[in-house]
């Protein structure tokens with residue numbers, strides 16, 4: 212794994228946007244695996260600004276998102292579909308029919324996951340998969356477990372994840388308990404992985420991911436086995452290394 216050390220979130224966002232931009236420039240019809248959460252937000256702002264200036268063209272890009280809550284309609288503000296539309300897709304010249312996210316409004320999670328897996332097989336592995344990291348080391352919504360799930364699957368969210376994500380909801384009870392997430396196999400099939408970590412809250416997970424044993428108890432540790440995984444982390448996120 213390659214580590215890019217940066218001072219702060221702003222620098223992290225600029226570097227991440229530069230790497231994503233390079234991918235689109237080299238391969239205008241690339242497949243980008245995207246993530247939600249606060250970690251990629253700054254990079255999305257940078258990309259939107261470049262696109263607005265006409266310096267970046269998303270017209271041929273396809274995107275596949277990591278995950279979605281189960282039971283939230285795409286129009287619900289807290290859904291990851293709304294997050295992506297608001298923070299990136301509505302600000303760039305992407306064709307919406309090439310932006311894929313699991314169908315959160317399908318209450319039948321198994322079916323939503325099967326359908327999403329078929330989409331991933333059709334569009335092919337991501338050229339670049341962007342990731343954040345959960346405080347417990349989750350990637351996508353692959354929570355600590357006894358094994359690494361390979362394909363898109365239903366997940367019961369861990370207590371720490373519900374606690375961490377309740378900030379996006381009015382009340383903790385509103386946070387969905389289930390999600391549909393790409394599996395570790397899907398994530399590992401990307402040609403390149405770019406994980407962003409910022410803040411002290413991530414320090415323990417980052418230290419274990421980079422230098423601990425590879426175990427499904429720390430899902431992000433699997434990235435040690437990826438041939439092209441790059442981590443951009445700021446000083447706070449690296450404070451326990």
Ligand code: GLP
Nearest residue numbers: 247248249250343344345351352
């Ligand atoms: C969520 C998402 C992850 C994300 C993680 C970290 O649970 N499912 O894809 O990486 O939280 O979020 P943040 O970047 O807000 O810390």
